[in-house]
Amino acid sequence: MPAQSRTSVAIVGGGPGGIGAAIALSKLPFLQVTLFEKNPEPREAGAGISLSTNAWKVLDLLGASEGVKGGSKQNTYQRNAYTGKVISIAEHPENSAGEHRGSIRARRTRLQRELLSKVPEGIIQYGKKLIRQEDLPTAGVGLHFQDGTYFVADLVIGADGLHSVVRRTLFPDHELRFTGNTQWRVLLPKALLAHLPDITSATGWWWGEQGHVYFSDVDDETETDDPYFEITVRSYIEEFTAGETVSWGIPASNAKVASRVLQFDERVQQAVGAVPEGQWREFSAYAGPRLAEIIGWNKVALVGDASHPLSGAFGSGATFAMEDAWILSRALEHTHLSSEPIKNALEIFNHIRTPYYDRMCGSHLHQQCPSEGGDFDDFLQAKVDMFINGDKDFIYKNDIEKVWREYLQEGQAKL
Ligand SMILES: Cc1cc2nc3c(=O)[nH]c(=O)nc-3n(C[C@H](O)[C@H](O)[C@H](O)COP(=O)(O)OP(=O)(O)OC[C@H]3O[C@@H](n4cnc5c(N)ncnc54)[C@H](O)[C@@H]3O)c2cc1C
Known part of the structure; x- marks a missing residue:
């Protein structure tokens, strides 16, 4: 036509x-x-992204599911952030070993790359x-x-x-209004955290009163010898400063992030402290x-x-x-x-x-x-x-x- x-x-x-x-x-x-x-070129702020059955369905329809891989969510642990006590363990039996069609956490860039590869030439103007x-x-x-x-x-x-x-x-x-929620997110080599008990062995939510910390695989370990891991620190009580630019993917210092988990279990503090300076990115949540x-x-x-x-x-x-x-x-x-x-x-x-x-x-x-x-x-x-x-x-x-x-x-x- x-x-x-x-x-x-x-x-x-x-x-x-x-x-x-x-x-x-x-x-x-x-x-x-x-x-x-x-943006002047493809860019994706943030760290990992969770994909479940609904995602696979629509990715199939778009013809873009094949290359999307990530860490399989075999078990998810919910813990008290201060004591480490396990409150619940959710198992995902559909995520059998090697099966990437259950719930996964993938790198955002991986999803973006796969989607972009399905867009015909000449359609996108940056x-x-x-x-x-x-x-x-x-x-x-x-x-x-x-x-x-x-x-x-x-x-x-x-x-x-x-x-x-x-x-x-x-x-x-x-x-839109600022929700008071701010997240700091990072991807780092899983090997940097391997010595810490209970941090890298499963997906983990460590719940505190004024925030939580989330840990997850983001890579399919059958694909790489150097898998990466995600840490997200979330605070629910951040102050809104009128006139301040919305923070979305801006760098944040280690000291700032560490200050939000001072009361948390030692393992969480050590994991947060293992992140190399300059890697954290800050995201303020508006709704x-x-x-x-x-x-x-x-x-x-x-x-x-x-x-x-x-x-x-x-x-x-x-x-x-x-x-x-x-x-x-x-x-x-x-x-x-x-x-x-x-x-x-x-x-x-x-x-x-x-x-x-x-x-x-x-x-x-x-x-x-x-x-x-x-x-x-x-x-x-x-x-x-x-x-x-x-x-x-x-x-x-x-x-x-x-x-x-x-x-x-x-x-x-x-x-
Ligand atoms: C902290 C956090 C964690 C999340 N975790 C998950 C998760 O695990 N799983 C999940 O599915 N979702 C998650 N989400 C939600 C998910 O990131 C968003 O819902 C999703 O990215 C929305 O896609 P979108 O295409 O609508 O918008 P966006 O991804 O925001 O994309 C908008 C695009 O528009 C461009 N743009 C903006 N303004 C203009 C303009 N004026 N002119 C031209 N271009 C413009 C931007 O550069 C960007 O590329 C999370 C969100 C947050 C904040």
Whole structure:
């Protein structure tokens, strides 16, 4: 199909949501897809990423699951951070040795590399920071970039993450707030920690009153003799300093991170102390209310963190972003011969994904915040229960292909 007769789609942002959208949409011959990423080259801040059944499902659909490998989560230990006492051990029997299709923790760069390898040549433009978009009265959306360039698209997909410019333009009253949570993350050779008892033998959560520390493999040890390991230190009580730049992937000193675990078990302090200076990266967690709609102007859709600023809640946001992208592509394929293909597709996308986020936030997000009162043991139990109790299969076992099939069977599938 000649380029000028195709519908032009601009994806803003090259995270899992944007790249997932680029893969899925570039398979539709009636679309002309361009992805604009602000960074000058592929970049991925952060350390590891957890992938469960829901992730494998959507990665399969994108044709991008084969090369994603990581550390298998055989057992997960929840501990009291001060005494090291084991509160619970969750076993993952599906993660038999050598099986990488259960729950894994992978390097973020590994996921990104695999996704990028599936994007056709010529679709991604780097160094393109969106600063403003406008609803053009005739048709389409005008995109203004920091480098002074301008682009007009029939459909815009805002995949520009938590601090989305696309979302801000559509919903200027929507505000993010600092949650008080800050994380410091690092990947380091596992060998540096091997002498510390109980640190590298399993995935570990060490829960304290004002924060926790998380330890995990991130490499498949059948692939390498020098596997890396992740440490994340999280504090729940950081102060917000007005006017300060949002910290996202900026370096943090060893002294700063060590000061957050001073009361923790000696093994945790030693593990944190084993990190070479200059390696820690700091991430401040911002979150915002759920949006009632994740579409706008009949020609803009929000995917991933741009659409649901959950700030890492549920530890599955990359998967949500790819699921959004895949559903949007199915909807566009489905409506493409209708009288108003973009508008109809966006309504379907919104109809399927908004209730899903509603269910997550409404019925489950409160479990992230154990109620006030009670002693430390109650607090600890509530944190641990959050992991092992409650039905979260609708998240971690979500089969996005089935969701689409069910939509078609609802009998109200819009054309
Ligand atoms: C601490 C933490 C831990 C997490 N752990 C997990 C986990 O274990 N598993 C999991 O699945 N998820 C996890 N998440 C969530 C996950 O990281 C996000 O949900 C996911 O990255 C969202 O993908 P996205 O594509 O929507 O946005 P992002 O990954 O944020 O990507 C947005 C992209 O847009 C680009 N961009 C931004 N603004 C502009 C602009 N103006 N113009 C052009 N480009 C722009 C950015 O450079 C970036 O490349 C975690 C999140 C946090 C904060």
